[in-house]
Amino acid sequence: MDPQPSALSSGAPTGMSTGVRGGASGGAPGGLRERKKIATRQALHEAALRLVLRDGLAGVTVEAIADAADVSRRTFSNYFSGKEEALLYGDRARMRDFLDTIRSRPAAETPWTAMRETMRSLRDTFGARGPGVTAQLRVLRKQPSLIVSQGAIFAELERELTAEFVARGATPALRAHLLAGTCLTAVRVATAQWIEEDGATPLPDLVDEALHILRPAFDD
Amino acid sequence: MDPQPSALSSGAPTGMSTGVRGGASGGAPGGLRERKKIATRQALHEAALRLVLRDGLAGVTVEAIADAADVSRRTFSNYFSGKEEALLYGDRARMRDFLDTIRSRPAAETPWTAMRETMRSLRDTFGARGPGVTAQLRVLRKQPSLIVSQGAIFAELERELTAEFVARGATPALRAHLLAGTCLTAVRVATAQWIEEDGATPLPDLVDEALHILRPAFDD
DNA sequence: GGCAAACTTGCGCAATGGGCAACTTAGGTG
């Protein structure tokens, strides 16, 4: 029915759910319980995506999404705090990927190098999202409350990234924070451009271009 | 009762309300009607601020704010779409100031120069916010939904600023957008730092410092 | 004075988020 049902989500649901609500509460990684939770979360996400793309954010109720995923409205709340969060599940996953990747870079690398190499190694992940995705994203971008929720993700990411940069020796605090915020702005802006020009240039290339402009300010 | 009732708002409510809901609907600038509207908006804003600082965002209902400002809950909705918007009224006003200022710079100035001069001329406006404000802001910053709504303001600002930079000859689109986003990141980060160190360094100085770091990437 | 536009208010309604308690199920234990 949908050629790319989870085009906007993380390809393979990258584990780590552990406790239907955020709290880490230990659980067998491969257990049935865990797999079911991930499946439910994914189902809710995809249902939300499908319905919202069809009817617009305002035209879809939480109940409708829950129904489409065969769970109760109450259960929806157990997984996501609202429609926005369900829709941005994929973005959150990508955020975790990004953080995991950059954290696993050699500790000796400077912030800028770690950033550059991280983007290089995620090239495939981000570049893989094929055509059609831009069109969908264009629709979703219309919804103000979504952009806003996106902001929450970036804010969190910025905090984490700043900490990572500080750990890599960025000083002073202002510069570390600025570096993190600026890198994320590069990603945001590149993505916006990518959507606008309908994927004409591969996303990773646009990010590279943006980072290249910033290089004179931060490359050590 | 409150030493700085509107510390977070714009000092003098910079006119331009014109139509209780956004839509510009012509109205005498000095008329009683217009003055009442501005007063009501300001009263709602201050009531929101006071109550939220006391009881936390979740601990205050729209109704309580409306009561404190002597209007009905329904009227609150006529002015603001929610608690967050009421709280951020001051930020929106500052955003408009900023845009008005930069737009009125000579058209021949490059984006970077216009930006620098705008910050210089707003130095007093932003620097004037005295001590105590940082403490309040620190409290407000705890509320996730507020940061998120702040993001909405910045997003809008980024769009407008990008357009302004394009008008001033910034190319290509990616660079113009990146420049706008980066400048705003500088402001955001500087403000965060300012709050964190409790106003030790004047905000304008921190913004200058941030912009100085970025200079190598954008100064033409 | 008097009219029209603008604003306020109360009422109603659907949607939402979240607490609570009963029920169901996965996972480990003797």
Place this chain on the structure above:
DNA sequence: CACCTAAGTTGCCCATTGCGCAAGTTTGCC
């Protein structure tokens, strides 16, 4: 395997919210 416990699901309930609508009320202007 029977059994127990913790985790997850669901229905029920309620306070809050955003908004449309249709009176009232006020302001601005001829």
